[in-house]
Amino acid sequence: MKAVILARVSSREQEETGYSLPAQEKLLKDYAARKQFQIVKVFSASESASGAKQRKVFCDMMKFVEKKGIPHLLCEKVDRMTRNLKDAVIVNDWLESNPERQIHFVKQNLIIHKNAKSDEKFRWDIEIVLAKKYISNLSEEVKKGQKEKLAQGWLPQKPPLGYKTIGEKGHKIHVIDDGVAPLIREAFELYATGQRSLKTLGEAMFEKGLRSRSGRMIPKSRLADILNDPFYIRKNRFNGQITPGEQERLISDDLFNNVQEILRRKHNPKYRKHCPVFKGLVVCEGCNGRVTWETQKGHWYGHCNTRNCPSRLYVRQEKFEEQVLPLLDRIAIKNSSLAEVIQRGMRESYMDQVAYRESSLEQIEEHRMRVQKRKDTMYEDRLEGRISLERWQLEDKKADALLAEIDEQRGKIRKAETDYRDLGANVVELARKSRRIYESKKRKPQERHLLFSLVFSSLSLNADRLTPTYSPAFATLEEFAQIWNKKFEPIQNTAISGAVYELEAFDKAIKAKESSEPRKDFRTSKNPRHSVRFSHSAEESGALLRR
Structure with missing residues (x-):
């Protein structure tokens, strides 16, 4: 007689205590040999299978025995067959439809069929109820x-990419994965610039080495989940609720919030196969409209597409480059020794703010220690029974929220210090290497576009003549680069001490000029100043310099 075997392990503990799939299959095959059953197929579900996968195995088995007309099912115990009333009804209907059909529960010495005795059917019903109770209790304990x-x-549960799990069972925690965390942080920083879509971000991070746990490129949907996960700012989201976390913070709240705003905006950057370098940067002087770009025979052409515009001449991108690239040379400090002195001076110029920041950090640290001490005291009071459980939970929650706020404030101060120190040095270095960066064959059009958006605040087109306007930082640098280059050009191997002396002289001249000349850049309705983004300038310029 033909028979089918069903073996199932629902937990790792069961597998470790002798209930493994091989052990079940051996028991059932030995039983089949004694009963002279011919095993047609073995259906099995391991402990790693999900509930949906285990139910699929059960449904596939019932369809198989129904289709092939197999009258016997072999199973170790009732709870290996079913743990819910729905599956029990399916099995019972299968038994009642044919008196020759039987289910053998080997360990319980129970055989169920249509004409089974009432006490055997009663045992079958009781075992089903007990199995259902076991599952309900197990679910309750898991939720607790x-x-x-x-x-x-x-x-x-398993942490997102950038973290790993350590510790023994019952004491597992999540710590930063040093191999992946820097890439996740960089993904947040790149997306926060607002110039990348999820598709281009995924491709860029794949080139940098970011992979999913299966070793593949992270798809757009999963990348959006990562960027939207508050786990990276010490918050746990589980079953739709967000609670404070104890894991180490990977990014700042400001960076996370900037990314959320970009994710929620209506018009996100879209992936484009072709990306003109000057897209969105050039304005027509005749009508103040944006210059449109299109490709013809492998070349990009820019032109004003506004109706009735007096200037609608098509200009090739190479014509733009001929006029713009020399302007990159004007902002470059040609003397390398002088450039190093300027960069070092800019990094050291923030030292006058260090005392104030250190004082602020000391006050914040003292405040944090007081809050932490109060939190520990409340815990000791709870252990001694001096306060109620509800009171302790309320005060402990308030202390955790206050500690998180203090940590966020401390992180902002430290990040602002680093950005202030690096931004000026990055501007000088980017100016020196700007033309080399643009002409490098390794650079993508998106990176060249980013370079121009940093250096120029606007580019105006009149016929085929381009009039650029430097952004404020590079405008100041261009003004004095001409003086510095002219002064230091005849000098070869200038000593650092001499350069420092000359630099101090120029610094005094700059301050004197600023104090003597009236400001002419006040914003009015007729003269609106260009709005410059400083929130990511250090990150964007640093990204261009790293490659």
């Missing part, structure tokens, strides 16, 4: 464990 894990500040 998850709730306790969240209360301790840890996510009761």
